[in-house]
Amino acid sequence: MRLSLTEADEEFRATAREWLLANAPKDRAPPDGQASRDYALAWLARCHRDGWSGISWPTEYGGRGLSQERLLIWYEEYVRARAPSVLDCTFVALNHAGPTVFACGTEEQKAFHLPRILGGKVIWCQGFSEPGAGSDLAALSTSAVVDGDHLVVNGQKIWSSFADVADYQELLVRTLPGSKRHQGLSWVICDMKSKGITVRPIENMAGVTHFAEVFYDNVRIPLSNVVGGLHEGWKTAMTTFGFERKTAAIGLQLELSVKIEDLIALAEPLPGSATAVRLGELRAEVAGLRSMTYRALLREPANASDGSLVRLSFGELAQRVYRAAMDILGPDALLNGSWTHDYLESYSETIAGGTAEIQRNIIAERILGMPRIK
Amino acid sequence: MTCDLNLNEDQRQILGAASVMLEASYPVARRRQRRPDDLAELAAFGAFGLALPQDGGEAGYSVVEEALLHVLLGRHVVSTGALAASLAARLAANTGRSDLADGIVAGTTGVCAAIAAKDSALLVERGEASFALLFDGRELALLDMDGIDARPVESLGHGIPLQRIASGEAREIARSADDELADTADLLISAQLLGVAEAARDLTVAYANMRQQFGQPIGGFQAIKHHCANMAVGAEMASAQLDMAAIALRDRRADASFQVAALRHLAEKAAIFNTRTAVQVHGGIGFSAEADVHHYLKQAHLLSRLGAGAGLLAMPAPLAPHEALIRGE
Numbered sequence: 001m002r003l004s005l006t007e008a009d010e011e012f013r014a015t016a017r018e019w020l021l022a023n024a025p026k027d028r029a030p031p032d033g034q035a036s037r038d039y040a041l042a043w044l045a046r047c048h049r050d051g052w053s054g055i056s057w058p059t060e061y062g063g064r065g066l067s068q069e070r071l072l073i074w075y076e077e078y079v080r081a082r083a084p085s086v087l088d089c090t091f092v093a094l095n096h097a098g099p100t101v102f103a104c105g106t107e108e109q110k111a112f113h114l115p116r117i118l119g120g121k122v123i124w125c126q127g128f129s130e131p132g133a134g135s136d137l138a139a140l141s142t143s144a145v146v147d148g149d150h151l152v153v154n155g156q157k158i159w160s161s162f163a164d165v166a167d168y169q170e171l172l173v174r175t176l177p178g179s180k181r182h183q184g185l186s187w188v189i190c191d192m193k194s195k196g197i198t199v200r201p202i203e204n205m206a207g208v209t210h211f212a213e214v215f216y217d218n219v220r221i222p223l224s225n226v227v228g229g230l231h232e233g234w235k236t237a238m239t240t241f242g243f244e245r246k247t248a249a250i251g252l253q254l255e256l257s258v259k260i261e262d263l264i265a266l267a268e269p270l271p272g273s274a275t276a277v278r279l280g281e282l283r284a285e286v287a288g289l290r291s292m293t294y295r296a297l298l299r300e301p302a303n304a305s306d307g308s309l310v311r312l313s314f315g316e317l318a319q320r321v322y323r324a325a326m327d328i329l330g331p332d333a334l335l336n337g338s339w340t341h342d343y344l345e346s347y348s349e350t351i352a353g354g355t356a357e358i359q360r361n362i363i364a365e366r367i368l369g370m371p372r373i374k
Numbered sequence: 375m376t377c378d379l380n381l382n383e384d385q386r387q388i389l390g391a392a393s394v395m396l397e398a399s400y401p402v403a404r405r406r407q408r409r410p411d412d413l414a415e416l417a418a419f420g421a422f423g424l425a426l427p428q429d430g431g432e433a434g435y436s437v438v439e440e441a442l443l444h445v446l447l448g449r450h451v452v453s454t455g456a457l458a459a460s461l462a463a464r465l466a467a468n469t470g471r472s473d474l475a476d477g478i479v480a481g482t483t484g485v486c487a488a489i490a491a492k493d494s495a496l497l498v499e500r501g502e503a504s505f506a507l508l509f510d511g512r513e514l515a516l517l518d519m520d521g522i523d524a525r526p527v528e529s530l531g532h533g534i535p536l537q538r539i540a541s542g543e544a545r546e547i548a549r550s551a552d553d554e555l556a557d558t559a560d561l562l563i564s565a566q567l568l569g570v571a572e573a574a575r576d577l578t579v580a581y582a583n584m585r586q587q588f589g590q591p592i593g594g595f596q597a598i599k600h601h602c603a604n605m606a607v608g609a610e611m612a613s614a615q616l617d618m619a620a621i622a623l624r625d626r627r628a629d630a631s632f633q634v635a636a637l638r639h640l641a642e643k644a645a646i647f648n649t650r651t652a653v654q655v656h657g658g659i660g661f662s663a664e665a666d667v668h669h670y671l672k673q674a675h676l677l678s679r680l681g682a683g684a685g686l687l688a689m690p691a692p693l694a695p696h697e698a699l700i701r702g703e
């Protein structure tokens with residue numbers, strides 16, 4: 001067990017730090033809409049131009065092909081420099097759609113999509129959830145019927161983050177008519193400009209419009225856009241979840257290390273006061289989360305579902321940190337400042353990507369081996 | 375890779391051997407007799423001098439392996455005498471008493487843990503120990519128990535053999551306010567707390583999968599599953615933090631004291647939460663003194679009285695924010 005960085009690693013850190021300090025935009029990112037898209041893509045393109053996108057992505061598709069420790073270093077410097085939140089509209093493409101295409105896609109799919117993602121040319125969204133299929137994703141009913149060399153999609157998705165500004169969607173549909181549950185699904189790349197797609201943005205409780213409903217009316221998608229095999233979509237979706245729960249949130253998890261320091265600086269608690277104790281304990285937990293993040297990247301997982309432990313810890317801890325911020329702010333908490341905004345947004349951390357209850361089910365059943373009884 | 379959080383072959387071997395020894399000599403059921411632990415087998419295993427230089431040479435192992443060993447001791451609810459011996463040997467060696475250190479490591483000189491309390495110190499599982507290691511906040515003191523008359527006192531639910539000094543004054547032969555030793559103490563205490571937390575989780579999951587009510591294992595009920603998932607999350611966070619803190623301390627990194635203090639908080643929280651939840655999930659048998667659950671709970675409370683994590687806001691955290699960075703830190 002060691003965590004010793006080489007001189008070359010330290011050099012990498014220094015270079016990353018310098019570059020981020022010089023280049024990270026100082027203006028605040030627009031919260032939503034076309035402006036948020038332009039801002040995020042411009043920032044990603046700038047990163048890419050100077051070799052700072054796709055740190056751990058394979059080189060043949062435009063990444064840097066660097067090690068996990070370099071990835072950690074990059075994110076640490078990224079959050080310390082207060083570079084734009086990693087949870088912007090490039091998130092889906094960079095953190096789970098892209099990695100899924102890389103893991104399960106064809107050569108053509110990889111060659112076409114991955115460089116566009118890294119270059120900051122396109123936005124992706126995720127179309128898994130439906131009105132009747134949230135936690136119970138396998139209940140999804142949006143259908144895609146094979147018609148020649150195309151699929152014809154009809155149905156509805158919901159809570160699709162960034163769908164209003166996206167070019168592509170990772171779309172999970174039922175391709176085998178009459179199939180049940182996990183069988184007969186396919187994971188397809190849907191061009192959001194296709195005829196028959198209607199996007200209705202939905203405002204969230206923080207007052208921003210990130211997610212949307214998407215309606216499909218005879219949308220034609222080439223069969224060559226299926227990723228991981230026709231009717232094999234559940235397996236591909238599990239790969240997506242693997243990334244979503246394991247590595248996607250590294251940047252967010254580490255960002256909490258900076259947020260807690262900011263909160264301590266804001267609160268200036270008297271030594272020994274209740275606030276000091278509370279912030280000290282939160283600081284310890286944030287350190288624990290960082291250690292879990294390190295473990296997730298630098299240790300063979302004991303269990304494929306280990307990501308759920310980190311995911312659940314992060315979501316609930318982020319909420320505790322922002323609850324503390326609300327108490328510390330006092331009446332100012334009622335104004336829509338950044339802490340209040342983060343507080344409201346943090347409610348999603350135990351819902352999106354599998355609710356806290358679902359993560360607990362996964363931990364109990366797949367890590368602890370407890371019985372699955374309905 | 376320059377960074378690697380997997381156990382290496384050496385570590386796997388020594389931990390495997392320790393597990394076998396502990397299963398054979400320290401099954402938790404022995405705790406039902408409520409007698410002070412005999413630590414001879416542990417001494418024979420070399421547990422108390424694991425990270426000490428041997429015969430003037432290099433130490434065989436580091437504080438990382440020692441911490442991982444102490445997780446196993448926690449799992450087996452081993453007497454705090456093992457902690458006391460490991461730390462007292464260091465204190466004796468640091469203060470030039472190498473004969474005493476050798477005797478402690480060999481197990482021929484017994485040391486028990488003592489806790490600074492109102493009136494006089496509490497001695498934990500004293501047995502035949504001729505020395506006591508006093509945990510006095512961030513300081514450690516080695517006490518010579520020669521000529522000391524100590525009387526048994528009733529401990530929490532009669533769970534742990536405790537004594538209080540009745541007459542005579544223990545002679546303090548060494549004291550340390552050294553940060554590295556205090557951090558080592560907190561690391562090992564935390565490791566044991568983590569072991570208790572993990573054991574409570576495993577014991578509870580096994581019980582929940584076996585115990586039938588309403589025609590099914592209670593582990594199938596979601597309320598029970600979620601209790602167990604919460605235990606798993608707390609233990610996992612403390613366990614990841616243990617690796618981080620132990621490595622930081624071994625490598626004398628600048629953030630070592632902070633990492634240990636964070637660990638101390640997480641491990642204590644996990645141990646108390648997991649043992650409390652273990653009682654609940656076991657139902658009536660969990661509340662009885664005939665099952666082993668209460669031993670873990672009491673050990674968690676005992677361990678949490680030892681040492682004292684450094685103040686959590688007193689030290690800079692590893693990911694310093696931006697301003698500090700710009701100031702050229």
Ligand SMILES: Cc1cc2nc3c(=O)[nH]c(=O)nc-3n(C[C@H](O)[C@H](O)[C@H](O)COP(=O)(O)OP(=O)(O)OC[C@H]3O[C@@H](n4cnc5c(N)ncnc54)[C@H](O)[C@@H]3O)c2cc1C
Binds near residue numbers: 134158211356
């Ligand atoms: C900010 C945000 C962004 C999102 N982005 C996307 C996206 O980009 N693409 C996408 O496809 N989806 C997205 N989602 C949807 C998200 O995946 C779902 O909201 C989530 O899976 C829960 O489904 P649901 O909302 O239908 O809630 P429900 O499944 O109806 O759950 C309601 C409550 O019941 C509980 N519950 C349900 N089943 C169980 C069970 N078996 N045991 C115990 N409790 C249970 C839940 O934990 C929850 O508390 C997003 C959600 C949010 C909040």
